[in-house]
Amino acid sequence: MSIILDHVTYTYSEKTAYEIKALDDVSLSIKDGEFIGIIGHTGSGKSTLVQHLNGLLRATSGTIYYNGQDIYDKDFNLKNMRTKVGMVFQYPEHQLFETTVFEDVKYGPKNQGLSDKEATNRAYDALADVNFPDEYFDQSPFELSGGQKRRAAIAGVLAMEPEVLILDEPTAGLDPKGQRDILNLIRRMHESSGRTIILVSHSMEDVAEYVDRIIVMDEGRVFLDGAPDYVFSHTDLLEEKGLAVPQVTYLMEELRAKGIPIEGQPTTLEMAEKEILRLHKAGVF
Amino acid sequence: MKSMINAKQLTHEFFRRDEEGNVEGISVALDHVDLDVAPGAFIAILGHNGSGKSTLAKHINALLTPSEGTLLVDGMDVSDPERTLSIRESAGMVFQNPDNQIIATVVEEDVGFGPENMGIPTDEIWQRVESALKGVGMWKYREHSPNRLSGGQKQRVAIAGVMAMEPKCIILDEPTAMLDPGGRAEVLQVAHELNRKKGITIILITHYMEEVVDADYVYVMEKGHIIMDGTPREIFSRVDDLIAHRLTVPQITLLAHRLKAAGLDIPEGILTREELIKALCP
Structure with missing residues (x-):
């Protein structure tokens, strides 16, 4: 299972005054089971x-291979792929529409051609995966709190059992x-299902x-690509692009600039805490 | 001293009705809230989803009116329908979703819509449009169609639209929810500049704890009540209380809190990296 983007370019409003290259010669390889963050x-x-990853947009040039197959090939079943690459859009609760939460979650698998029984099973599993309380299954999705609505919407995508799950600012x-x-919840899904x-x-x-x-995008190009400690060691470059590094990473860099012997590139609260406590034990603080 | 915003026992009830219009239930979104904001203050309101923050904000520019109690904006009663337009000129509002606030087909016309509607002379409208668009870093997009902008860019145009009306008070209801860190910093900087240079009262409703650090005063809401209020340092000294109320504190404050718990000699209520560095390396 993999997704490979080979020199993908996407141009909005091609050959007009408004022409904008939204993707500019992007080549990427996404392996099975990766947990990737995209920032920009x-x-x-x-x-x-x-x-592009689930074929909603078609590259102006270049191609995408899903499990080795060219998704723009005329024999490729794009509709089938869209159920394999599940997409949770921004504010997914705006797409809830059924009369009950349960029916809403069942809609996807039913649309995939599954029987009512199979779709029901899928809906139970998906709602359990997102820890959705069963007393609300028959409630209208519009009467839920913000967090519950979002869970219901994510369950609706999970019920299609996608191999790849894309979440746009969930x-x-x-x-x-x-x-x-x-x-x-997303971390648990990654750990349990891979x-x-x-x-x-x-x-x-x-x-x-x-x-x-982490993949950092800038002006339609891949600007940085690597593990968090690698990406967040480029503070100046990221700031130039309107981005930042985590607050604790700034802190550790500032301590290092004051001559404190910080080891590594702490990017999370836990890592920073551990490093400061280590230095504390060593008598630095 | 005169207040910009003064709420006394402000209460707002929403009636839920069935298909025939019979009342099924009443939910209290604001429950006897007292609040006073001085002109020129920078106030932040925190609270989880459904705590009543947005309902409060909607009262300040008379989109909602109190069920009980009073709310005065710049001395005008929001319950008085004859004052509605004056209140909206005094208190401009920026909402969460910019798509619902942009109307024109060209960015600069959208920003000019407000002042034009208020009968401002044309020359001054253009000056205001220019300064507002430059203020939010969208000047180079002035001739673009708002439809072609990203969500973050649209939000900045919406803020410029309110700024161009030069209100005495601007209410920002989670204005940065969809922006990247650069855009967020820019919007916050614009809000602080308007506050400092023009003395505009700012009411910032947000989920980002880092954005609250520079406010003069913070209110924390839950279930329609104000449950905590104080300076940012006072509020963020109460880490465990905030977490119990579904909120959090800035990452640096949390780190300082944990280091203190682990035995380091660090004061409570650390807000910035500079303060933490000073506490670590005196």
């Missing part, structure tokens, strides 16, 4: 990139506890804490 300032091409607009709950997860985020702190690999 607004308009950097993040959303355009993920919309925590936007939620309160801090709601954000943490959703991110922990499915590939691609998380588009504006929060440097969140990607530092949760993902294994």
